[in-house]
Amino acid sequence: MKAPYLSASRLKMAQDCPLQYHLHYEQPNADAVALKMKDNHRDRGQASRLGNNVHDALEEWRRPDPETGKTPKPSFGRLMRLYEEAHAGRETDFDVYEDGKRMLKRWFDRRGRDPVRVLYVERPIGSHQAPHVLSTGVPVFGFIDLIIEHKDGTIEVIDYKTQRLDITQAEADNSVQAGIYLAVASEWWPDRPLQFTFDLQRHGTVTTVWTDERLAEFKVWLRGQWDAVLAIDSTNTFDVPATIGKGCTWCAYTEICPTAQNLMQNGAWDLIVPSTENDLDALLDERATIKASKAMLDKRLKAIDDHIKGDVFDRSMKPEECVTETEKWSVEWREQTRRSYNGSDLVDLLPPKVFGTIASVSNAAVDRILPILPDDVADAVRRTQVVKPQRMLIVKPKEKANGND
Numbered sequence: 001m002k003a004p005y006l007s008a009s010r011l012k013m014a015q016d017c018p019l020q021y022h023l024h025y026e027q028p029n030a031d032a033v034a035l036k037m038k039d040n041h042r043d044r045g046q047a048s049r050l051g052n053n054v055h056d057a058l059e060e061w062r063r064p065d066p067e068t069g070k071t072p073k074p075s076f077g078r079l080m081r082l083y084e085e086a087h088a089g090r091e092t093d094f095d096v097y098e099d100g101k102r103m104l105k106r107w108f109d110r111r112g113r114d115p116v117r118v119l120y121v122e123r124p125i126g127s128h129q130a131p132h133v134l135s136t137g138v139p140v141f142g143f144i145d146l147i148i149e150h151k152d153g154t155i156e157v158i159d160y161k162t163q164r165l166d167i168t169q170a171e172a173d174n175s176v177q178a179g180i181y182l183a184v185a186s187e188w189w190p191d192r193p194l195q196f197t198f199d200l201q202r203h204g205t206v207t208t209v210w211t212d213e214r215l216a217e218f219k220v221w222l223r224g225q226w227d228a229v230l231a232i233d234s235t236n237t238f239d240v241p242a243t244i245g246k247g248c249t250w251c252a253y254t255e256i257c258p259t260a261q262n263l264m265q266n267g268a269w270d271l272i273v274p275s276t277e278n279d280l281d282a283l284l285d286e287r288a289t290i291k292a293s294k295a296m297l298d299k300r301l302k303a304i305d306d307h308i309k310g311d312v313f314d315r316s317m318k319p320e321e322c323v324t325e326t327e328k329w330s331v332e333w334r335e336q337t338r339r340s341y342n343g344s345d346l347v348d349l350l351p352p353k354v355f356g357t358i359a360s361v362s363n364a365a366v367d368r369i370l371p372i373l374p375d376d377v378a379d380a381v382r383r384t385q386v387v388k389p390q391r392m393l394i395v396k397p398k399e400k401a402n403g404n405d
Helices: 009-015 018-026 030-039 044-061 076-088 093-111 169-173 176-189 214-233 260-264 280-312 342-350 363-372 375-383
Strands: 117-125 142-149 153-159 194-200 205-208 323-325 329-340 386-397
Touching: 009 018, 009 176, 009 214, 018 030, 018 214, 044 076, 044 093, 044 117, 044 153, 076 093, 117 260, 142 176, 153 176, 169 205, 169 363, 176 194, 194 260, 194 323, 205 363, 280 386, 342 375, 363 375
Parallel strands: 153 194
Antiparallel strands: 117 142, 142 153, 194 205, 323 329, 329 386
C-alpha cells in the first residue's frame, strides 16, 4: 500500500468498488497510470480546482498572524485578494472563476462577518509517512480545514464544502468523515465537548454531535473497514472484484475493467450507464410523459386511499378498530401524533450561531442541538413544540409463509 492509512474518501471508494480503489491508489500497471492522468486533466478537474481555490482562500483568510497569534479582522476585500492569488496558481474557466466569487460573497455575508477564536487552520492529522493511529489501531490521515473554540469551551471541527448538493442532517450524523475527525479530536481533547460542522459555501452549515459511546462504536467499526481495505491491497489485481453501479458513470477505469468491458460487449452497458445522447426534443418529450404518468398514478393512489378510508373502514370508527387483512396485505388506519417546531419561535430563543447550524427546522435537527443548550433554553424550546393528532394509512405486505406462497 503506497500510503498506509484511511481517509473518508479512500474508504468510500473502497466500499463503492474495490477494483476502482485498487487501480486508483495502487496503480498496478501503465494503463491505470495513464487513465488516472487522463482523469486529472484540466477539462475534467474544474470542480476540483474551484474547490481547492475556495478552500485555499478561506484557510489563509482565517489563519492567525504568526507573530501575534490573532486572527485578522473579517475583511471581504482581503478574502477576494486571497481568492485571486489561489486562482493565479490554479486557473479555472471564467464561468467557474465567477462562480467561486459569488460563492464566497454569499458565504461572507452569511457567516464571514462574525469573528471566531481560531485554534488551527489546515491542521494535519499525522502525515503521509506517520499517520495518526487511533486507539483501535487504525491509521488515519487528512487535513482539518478549521478548528475553532467557543466561549463555553466547545471545540468545533469544520470542513469546507463547495459541492452543489446540500448535506442533510441525517447524512451529517452518519458521515464517515465526521466520525474520523471527531474520533481524532476526542483523542486530542479527551475532556472537551466536541462538534463537527460541514460548512457548505453554496448552502449553510450542518453540525453534528456524537456521544462518547457512539464514537467508541464507530472506531470499532472503522477497524473492520480498515481490515477489509488491507485485504484489497493484498489481492492480485486480476482477482480484485468490481462493483457495477451508478459510480460507473464517472469511473476513469471502465476501459480496463473486465466486468465493464464484458457488459459493453454483451450490449448491457446501457442498463448501467443510460445514454444521454438523445436530442433535446426527445428528452423533453420523455420528461413530459413521465410527469403526466406520475400525475395519473398520484391521482389513482389517492382514489384507492380514499376508498379504504371511506368504504373499507368508516370515518366514524375508532382508530383501533380500523384494522383489516387480506390474503396478501395488512392494513391499518392508525392515529399518530405529528410533532413540529416553528422557525420564528426558534429564532427568538436560540443564539444566532446555534440557529445557523440548523439546516432545516425539522424535529431531528432541533433534537440534535438540545443537548448542547443550557437547560432553561432547551426547556423553552421544547415548550414551543406543537403536537397534533394525525391519522395515517399503513399498508404492509404479509410475509410469505415458509417462502412458498
